[in-house]
Amino acid sequence: AAGVIQSPRHLIKEKRETATLKCYPIPRHDTVYWYQQGPGQDPQFLISFYEKMQSDKGSIPDRFSAQQFSDYHSELNMSSLELGDSALYFCASSEGHTKGYGYTFGSGTRLTVV
Amino acid sequence: AQSVTQLGSHVSVSEGALVLLRCNYSSSVPPYLFWYVQYPNQGLQLLLKYTTGATLVKGINGFEAEFKKSETSFHLTKPSAHMSDAAEYFCAVSDRTGFQKLVFGTGTRLLVSP
Numbered sequence: 001a002a003g004v005i006q007s008p009r010h011l012i013k014e015k016r017e018t019a020t021l022k023c024y025p026i027p028r029h030d031t032v033y034w035y036q037q038g039p040g041q042d043p044q045f046l047i048s049f050y051e052k053m054q055s056d057k058g059s060i061p062d063r064f065s066a067q068q069f070s071d072y073h074s075e076l077n078m079s080s081l082e083l084g085d086s087a088l089y090f091c092a093s094s095e096g097h098t099k100g101y102g103y104t105f106g107s108g109t110r111l112t113v114v
Numbered sequence: 115a116q117s118v119t120q121l122g123s124h125v126s127v128s129e130g131a132l133v134l135l136r137c138n139y140s141s142s143v144p145p146y147l148f149w150y151v152q153y154p155n156q157g158l159q160l161l162l163k164y165t166t167g168a169t170l171v172k173g174i175n176g177f178e179a180e181f182k183k184s185e186t187s188f189h190l191t192k193p194s195a196h197m198s199d200a201a202e203y204f205c206a207v208s209d210r211t212g213f214q215k216l217v218f219g220t221g222t223r224l225l226v227s228p
Contacts, residue, residue, distance in 0.1 A: 058215065105158040
């Protein structure tokens with residue numbers, strides 16, 4: 001079965017650089033969620049999109065932006081990177097915003113800022 | 115606001131012993147409840163979920179959890195631990211209204227000794 005695809009798997013950037021993370025949801029899934037998991041931390045919700053519109057927003061820094069495109073894939077853009085942005089970034093997708101389905105996570109992108 | 119408390123950042127068991135990972139939630143309305151497992155350097159895999167109906171939920175890999183409204187708990191159990199169960203386990207909740215953003219507990223690392 002198709003899963004949530006994230007690219008790249010690993011990314012190394014220098015401070016103040018920009019990074020773009022991509023997420024390809026499961027076919028027919030129209031909702032995408034982004035989470036950030038720092039070292040030894042639990043995942044923290046960043047932002048979500050339903051039908052290409054932002055549906056919810058969590059603790060996402062102003063330096064980050066995201067969008068969902070017409071093919072439902074999503075990109076997380078991170079600018080002016082800081083050392084503290086080093087983390088595992090997960091994308092998840094679900095079919096509709098109907099509650100309770102739970103959703104499928106991708107394998108994550110590990111971002112290291114040096 | 116919802117919150118999740120996982121008692122014990124580390125739980126150690128012997129192979130073949132009972133596994134019990136504790137999760138309590140705080141919410142004015144019983145939320146949807148989930149358990150996820152994360153193996154090192156991997157994504158989050160859904161073990162099981164409770165949305166409605168039967169309060170004893172069976173998941174993958176022999177795990178099960180029971181929703182107890184009176185105790186606001188959703189503890190995860192497995193009768194007999196296997197070495198391959200060693201991983202990080204996250205309890206999570208999502209609201210029954212609005213978009214299903216997940217709020218995670220801080221995680222419990224399960225250690226299994228031979």
